[in-house]
Amino acid sequence: MKRIVIFASGSGTNAENIMKYFQNNDVATVVRVLSNKKDAKVLKRANSLNVNNLHFNRDDFFDTDRILNLLKEEADLIILAGFLWKVPEKIINAFSNNIINIHPALLPNYGGKGMYGMYIHRAVVNNKEKETGITIHFVNENYDEGAIIFQKKVNLTTEDTPETVAEKIHVLEQENFPRMIEEVIKESING
DSSP: OEEEEEEOOSOOHHHHHHHHHTTTOSSEEEEEEEESOTTOHHHHHHHHTTOEEEEOOHIIIIISSHHHHHHHHHOSEEEESSOOSOOOHHHHHHTTTOEEEEESSOTTTTOSTTOOHHHHHHHHHHTTOSEEEEEEEEOOSSTTOSOEEEEEEEEOOTTOOHHHHHHHHHHHHHHHHHHHHHHHHHHHHHO
């Protein structure tokens, strides 16, 4: 049974979906949720599902080995579900090809520092894109540049607003993120 640790910064709908997906799963289970925001709704969601959770600060993450040591004890796979800080190289090195992120656009488009959430959806609408989607990828030392695992597209119309794009992306995330995590785990088990 693989152990998943989720990092999230916000409301945690993707994290909650992943926790529920792996509740009675024979491949993996979510053992902890970590957040850099002490009032993040994701921590309440984890509590309601009886998943251990922890708030940490910048010092814990970047300047000490507190989070790295916790991950070494508890995690086989790390999932970023709406986590906005860049992962330190020491964690990337310790969990090479075992950190997965979801990005609400079709990378390499609309990736990089500062490109998240509504910033992306506004840019997509402003550029009159005909499609957008999600990218699930491994995390490396650069924002949104790790190897792509999966992409799913959705068509857009001239009537779409950043808010309707966000809704379409959310549906894709909910349908695909947990399933793709499970596929990556099964591939690693089966070699």
